[in-house]
Amino acid sequence: MSATALSHEAPATALTNLFAHVRRLSLALAEPLSDADATVQSMDDASPAKWHLAHTSWFFETFVLRDHVAGYEAFDPDFHFLFNSYYEAEGARHARNHRGLLTRPSLDHIRAYRAHVDAAMLEAMPTLSNDALALVELGLNHEQQHQELLLTDILHLFAQNPLFPAIWPAAPMPAVEPRPVEWIEGPVGQVEIGHGGDRFAFDCEGPRHAVLLTPYALASRPVTNGEWAAFIADGGYAQSRHWLADGWAWVQANGIDAPLYWRKDEDGHWQQFGLDGLRSVDPSAPVCHISLYEADAYAAWAGARLPTEAEWEAIAASHDPLGGNQLDAAGPVRPRADAADALFGNVWQWTGSAYRPYPGFKPAEGAVGEYNGKFMSGRFVLRGSSCATPRGSVRPSYRNFFYPHQRWQFTGLRLARDL
Structure with missing residues (x-):
């Protein structure tokens, strides 16, 4: 990713609104999941849902709150190690293929982490520099990528269950004849x-x-x-x-x-x-x-x-x-x-x-x-x-x-x- 120049479409007020929307959607996507659903890792390429929820918060905590907000106190110092993905510059991290072994912290504790980061971010947003706001915009686009990954990873996990559980049951779509290829x-x-x-x-x-x-x-x-x-x-x-x-x-x-x-x-x-x-x-x-x-x-x-x-x-x-x-x-x-x-x-x-x-x-x-x-x-x-x-x-x-x-x-x- 690149923290490019702040776009004209993303001043602090617009970013604050977008921040609230993106963060709510992540929680809504995970709402149907139990703590067990959100913990298990079905393969090395996938990550548990609660890891996605935590890592996207880690991004804001690490690159915005830690570096641009004086006096910010981390929610939990251990989270810097647990929820770093692959940023070598940020030091050691928990192995990707072992993310599904993190039975603790719980899903509720991760939600509390998100609430802590959200409150600090919303308080800081009006005072952030343009460089920091560019990182906020980057972080929101990063979280939107993880929203898709959260869904695909849960799909892969649920596909391993012989009960084939549905996250969002829905009626079959009506038959539609595909148009001829032009x-x-x-x-x-x-x-x-x-x-x-x-x-x-x-x-x-x-x-x-x-x-x-x-x-x-x-x-x-x-x-x-x-x-x-x-x-x-x-x-x-x-x-x-x-x-x-x-x-x-x-x-x-x-x-x-x-x-x-x-x-x-x-x-x-x-x-x-x-x-x-x-x-x-x-x-x-x-x-x-x-x-x-x-x-x-x-x-x-x-x-x-x-x-x-x-x-x-x-x-x-x-x-x-x-x-x-x-x-x-x-x-x-x-x-x-x-x-x-x-x-x-x-x-x-x-x-x-x-x-x-x-x-x-x-x-x-x-x-x-x-x-x-x-x-x-x-x-x-x-x-x-x-x-x-x-x-x-x-x-x-x-x-x-x-x-x-x-x-x-x-x-x-x-x-x-x-x-």
Whole structure:
């Protein structure tokens, strides 16, 4: 992340209001969870819900209250060690793969920690310098990222429970016939991408720079579950010719034969587990929880390819990042067929672009500079947003990134082709 210059849209009053909104939403997302739900860690890539709630408070306590508010007293000195994520400049920390062993502090104690930090932040906000307010804005965007992670990590945890519990039970969505795929031609020649201007962005989104694009087009909607089921039925997971070598090795080693959270019922019909429980796969909804390897194999099978991130952004520049199916409040969170035509929302879209620095990239000074730059190795970029992404937290230049085998996030794909 980068503590960039304070945006004109985020003076102290506006930030105070946004701070209260973001902090309330985190608590609301965790409200249905028991202390046990919020403590367990289902895999090394995931973190317990109460760790997310605490770490986002640690960020404000460490980088704003400790460094910019005279006389502030930490809620608990041990929390600096427990809830640091990977900031080497902040010293030793509890091992990531052992976060689920923290049966103490309790979820209620974490809520008390949040209340302590919130009270101190709200009192200090009117007096903070512009540099400190820039860190507040950074911290709020950081917490919005963790809100999505909290949801995806809880989904993965609940999927390990043979009872398949729903966090937010919901009625099945009405059947919607997906629109035929049309192809959106993008701008060609020299095109500028990357963040520019004085609004907030993470450091990895810039600098703005020129790229050269040859004629191409993006599909008008993401690939659907029904289309993915056809890929499975045609032996998509059983034919090496569709797969990258690393992807095929991953399929073979892990017995992969469907997207994550898909399973067959006693009659051989596909079901899918989500935050609203176990239900029949909706053939018209966007396919979700797939890896880069799967997305690339499907594209090869379909006679298309994955877009580059530059192609995606060049088209996204004329689309509304506030549109589509994104997170507005605690409640049912799932990809929806009736919102599949929007470029943003529903599912993050894999690109074929490696997550590497743009020309002229420099990480921010200090500990906050560790957030993005040091992860620019071995990962691929996803664009857009998902049904679990807080609305208003992304831009056309936003770069999400994960390893190619990871799929517990709300990840899907939109095809591209050359013209």
